[in-house]
Amino acid sequence: MKVTIDQDKCVSAGSCVMAAMDVFDQRDEDGVVVLLDPTPPADLSDDVHQAAAVCPALAITVED
């Protein structure tokens, strides 16, 4: 699984962090998404897909 993010699109809602804490974080100054793990282990697949699905800015792409 390969995850990419688009920080320009991100609106800092934090939904990705709530869905998959080990994969996504937020910058302190403006809450913009930070990718902790671009190739998360398979057991996080559901959480990562959930994060991409709830992201209001369509800023997360997941390739299986």
Add this chain to the structure above:
Amino acid sequence: MTTPIAAYDIARSPGCPFDPAPAMREQSRQAAVSRTRLWDGSTPWLVTGHAEHRQILSDQRVSIQPANGTPRLNPGEAQSTSHAAPSFILLDDPEHARLRRMATGAFTVKRVEALRAPTRRIIESRLDELVAGPNPADLVEAFALPVPSLVISELLGVPYGDHEFFQANSRIIINRNSTGEQRGAAGQALAGYLDGLLGQKLAAPADDMLSALAARVTAGELTRAEAVGMGVLMLFAGHETTANMIALGTLALLEHPEQAALLRDSDDPKVIAGAVDELLRYLTITHGGLRRVALADIELGGETIRAGEGIVVVNETANRDPSVFPDPDSLDLRRDARAHVTFGYGIHQCVGQSLARMELQEAYPALLRRLPTLARAADLDDIPFKHDGFIYGVYRLPVTW
């Protein structure tokens, strides 16, 4: 031969205070994208399906700026100008993003987690006062309103002692029946108040959001008027919504005791978080209609929305879309409701959502545990629901324990 377009009506039916308006539901059953007729005779698009809701709100070719011709949902709104609901909530990108990103740092998941313990203390002390006071009591006045008001006051750096002033003015802004004049005056009163506070923070900064905004004014990143606008928006958006959710959510739990038990007895944060998202979905207090206008021709749900046409996006029917939420009309705290759109979608999705979620995750279980015998102290029919609000809820909730 065209069929007449139904009038836009969000009023819920008295017997089903938790369900969307019957006519709105009927229209959503017939089509995910249709037309609605407003009070002024205009016939903007009505987006009621879940997929279509998310699609249109994440389309960069829609605008939220009233000057571009967003629909006006009531006469009061037509007369009032932007100061009633100011700042980036009524701006498009890139201006919107520039201002929003100055606020979002305060609402990261991490920052909000740090507010959990202080929020818990606020909740416990309100509960202490509630139990020490008269029984029955009004849960709105004694608990639902003060808790989020105290939290946002602390976060912003607004003295809670002024709560009657800012609560009263916020109430005028979100009442659908307020005239433009009333709404403008309330907005200006809040702006004047925040401007005074900002002046104090410029002189003597503290560790709060208004001080952070003041520092940006000093640094030339923000005008003083922009900072005031953001302060008003935060103060006003930050307490009424959550307050309505606390009171209406409690009422819904009292109507579903087996569901309330789940929240009361669980110590699993994931279960509690899931339950809160389901309450947000089921109740959809933000049923006021999200207003947008198309800036280009947009294909949506088999229809073509032409450039310049108005759009009303409906959260409450999207949240009852059976293709996303099976058996959508039942409250099921165990379901996965995270795809709900109660906080909107796209670039304007609620800035304060992690704060609101955290407050709710703390408020319901604390209330249910502290008062295990909590019960309604009035018939459901006698409870004053906010049928006149952009934000749904109850004016009063008499309870006993």
